[in-house]
Amino acid sequence: MGVDVGAGVAQDRGVQVPEVASPSTARRRAVATRRGRGRGWGAVRRLVRLGGVGAIVGLVGLGAGCGGLAVPPDPAVETTSPTPRLPQPVLAGLDVELAQARLDWERRVVQVRVANESGVDVTVTEARLTTPGAQGVAVSARPRPVRDGVDRDLSVALGAARCTDEPRREVGTRGAVPGSPDGAASSSEGGDASALVELDVVDDAGRTGTWRGVPGDPNGLLARIHGEDCAAATVGSGARLTLSDTVELGEVDGRTVGSVTLRLDPVPSGPRVQVLQVDGTVLLTPLGGAPSWPVQLDSSDGPAEVTLTFEPARCDPHAVAEDKRGVFLGIRTRVAGGDLPVFFLTPSDELRGAVHRFIGTACGWPDS
Template sequence: MAAVPVLAACTAPESREPGPQDSAEPPPVTVEVGQPRDQYGKQAIQLLLTNVSGSSLTVAAAQLASPLFQGDIQWEPSGGGLELPPGQPKSLPARLPAPVCGPGQSSTQQSPPPGSTTQQPVATVKYSAAGQAGLREVAPVAADPFGVLERNNLELCLAADAAAVADIALDPRLEVAPDSRTAVVSLVITPKGTDGAGPDVRSMTIASIAGTTLIAEPADDPWPRNVRVTQGAPRSELHLRIRPARCDAHAIAEDKVGTLLPLHVNVGGREGQVKAAAGTALRGQIYDFVAAACARG
């Protein structure tokens, strides 16, 4: 965060809340970045706000600035303010804007992308306190202990590169075998057209397809590997035979990511996972199939 400019000795300093650069008193609200499993694939995170002031506050607005994204990450209040009692953290959902993408990187690497080590994410929280008129504002540095912003940046940049080569989606129809023990889900690949402006045609490789907490490949019918996809190529489909990955009672009831199919891809100098999400119709069919297959033993 940029340092506050030094004011001339003859000028009285502006009244404001202490920021992260003030050591005399910490800000009344701390902010931490998180992302529950049910937000994976939704391009959304959570801002965890904790009131450390000792008295009740009402939050009117909250946002986060990060060099990894093209704009502020904002919590949109549904109406009125959010009551924030002392010591009781509350999570605020926030959509991620478009990522800032640098040179090709792996979405599984541990080192952060350029810029994230020189500028930490900074939150802006507008709030009111009991007995005080008007809104006040603080700008604490936000903690991101699990690297949520870095991971989402890398994943979104990889997804953007992959989308420039082809649209990849799961067909909404599930073909269940007569014995209900296996089924076939189809991965539809529709390459983008070329602009015809030059010989530079982009491509990517689907190195492998991973199973999920709900579905897996049968041992005798493994899924395709090292599938090359090129701009301008015809539409194609990968037919994936699936079986239940687990049959415990909580498999479907507690599912969050079981219908997000991970594809390990290489594209544009980047390497990592993009996920093909089942739509509502297919998701219901997969749940029904897993339940039926598990019931047959």
Template sequence: MRAGRRAAGLLAAAAVALATGAACTAPDDADRLPDDVAGHLSAELRQERTQYADRRAVVHVTNGSGSTVTLVGGTLDAPGYGPSSPDGHHRPRTLAPGAGRDVRIRLGDVDCDAAAPETLSGADAQTTPVATATVRLVPGEASAAPGADGGSGDTGTAVRVDVTDPLARLAAVHAETCAERLVASGLAVRVTDVRAARVRTPDGVVDGGRVTLAVEPVPGGPDVRLLQVAGTTLLSPAAGHAWSGDDLTPGADGRVVLDLVPARCDPHVVAEDKRGTFLPVHAEVNGARQPEIYVPMSDEQRAATYDLVHDACGWD
């Protein structure tokens, strides 16, 4: 495996050398990328929780050279993914020596027939590339660099850079997406209602809420069984443990009703919420347990969740 990684690194280095060589043949010296830049770039994949649902991310590019350049744009090439796309308009950014800048992207379509990027841990996750990026650079500062006024990513010198993924987000997104597709091929699960309610807990009946799920088998699909629905940063099962077993058996109307209470009652939990309205679901398909997937709420249901937490916690 290590030999394979070294070989991949040599290939990436060769690509960088070719890209840099191409820049050196440019007829106008003002457009040439300094020779020592390409070999001193590094990149890291980052994805915040607010970006999970839309499969957005950033490639954080660091300039380890002694030259100031302008980062015009970039794309990500990762195993198990199709081509990435820009996430909005990327403004050319000055990349000074030692500085880092983000290229905002949308991850490419997940290919479930292809192997996912490697999941690494510890020092390996910090230093071992699992993907590559093609970034576009022009010499000098953003305000003065030739060709840096468009921001389309189509100008500048293309440089291929190894990308690390310290939190293994590429592997996680690949696993989650493929599990979502497999579960959905046999069972459609969606939130249909969120409302405040009096619910029974081990300590008695209290103010809480109810989330209703529609659970509909897909004709001709595989056998899918819900194993567990876990709580979130906002919501906890009223019974005090994850919903499972009989809790997840649909009624005659194909509905599953989950009684819940606020997970916490400090107001900043709602004010800073990012993933509290995505229900974590564990399921098995044809007897095989799948990676955890998430069932989202609509904007209206999200607002209803915040309201019921507000009321149950007794905030003014």
């Protein structure tokens, strides 16, 4: 028996015989063919929903005997190849530690430094840093290539400081973290076992993996940031400390000197705050070259202020031109009887400019 599949060809016992038709008949059949195709695909889709993969196999067999009826792929049953994974030795060839540029100190931004000694060029698509001293997860979502034999810094902004007495979350020793899906290589010395870095990595062949471990922190960066954050917050609960916006010029033993005013205003109902010492900077030093000014400010005595007189610590112009931290004075305090880590007062833009002009005048620079 012949089967009409709407292609304008009659089949009988496997022999194809051209069919003779008038032009009007041909046009009607062409229209019927297009409509039949639409209805045919609808039937295929309904059959797939009812019969699943078995229905597709049956239709393919039927189509093979009926002039090659094709069945469109169904996304529900289509399979994809798994993403290839990076070999463990490649991940083990990555080393991670923390650093901070001077310009990022005030902004509380740190660098996740990735050293690649794996023998394979990779790209870090995302870096994540979690530390108990800051809220949330610090993320760098900008993909950065890290070629073999190269170090690359990925900057992440820390969340708000966490200064409560919450227990520290121990995640293991420096380097590998138990339970990591891809493992982790040992990082540099000095890592904080409560900090955690995760790196999503891909190589040029499209293989992916995640480095997960404790970063090296050779300079105690996280502890220093946490100490500064929480000391400033504790002092702020009992007193408001401010620096003047101007530098007053004077003369001592024929030398031009400058001075700024540090003021303390108590916070009502706050703890007792004592300011004990103010540290010099790379640009400013107390008269005579001492490293700091001894200070006696006490919130229990009410509002008070002290004058800090200084001279330039150096007169080379490039030191001022490249200045990042030269006007940040370190403050050492005692709150409610307990000594706190040093923290730094942020100067106003007006004070920074005034200090730079003072150095030019005191050092005798032209046009200063």
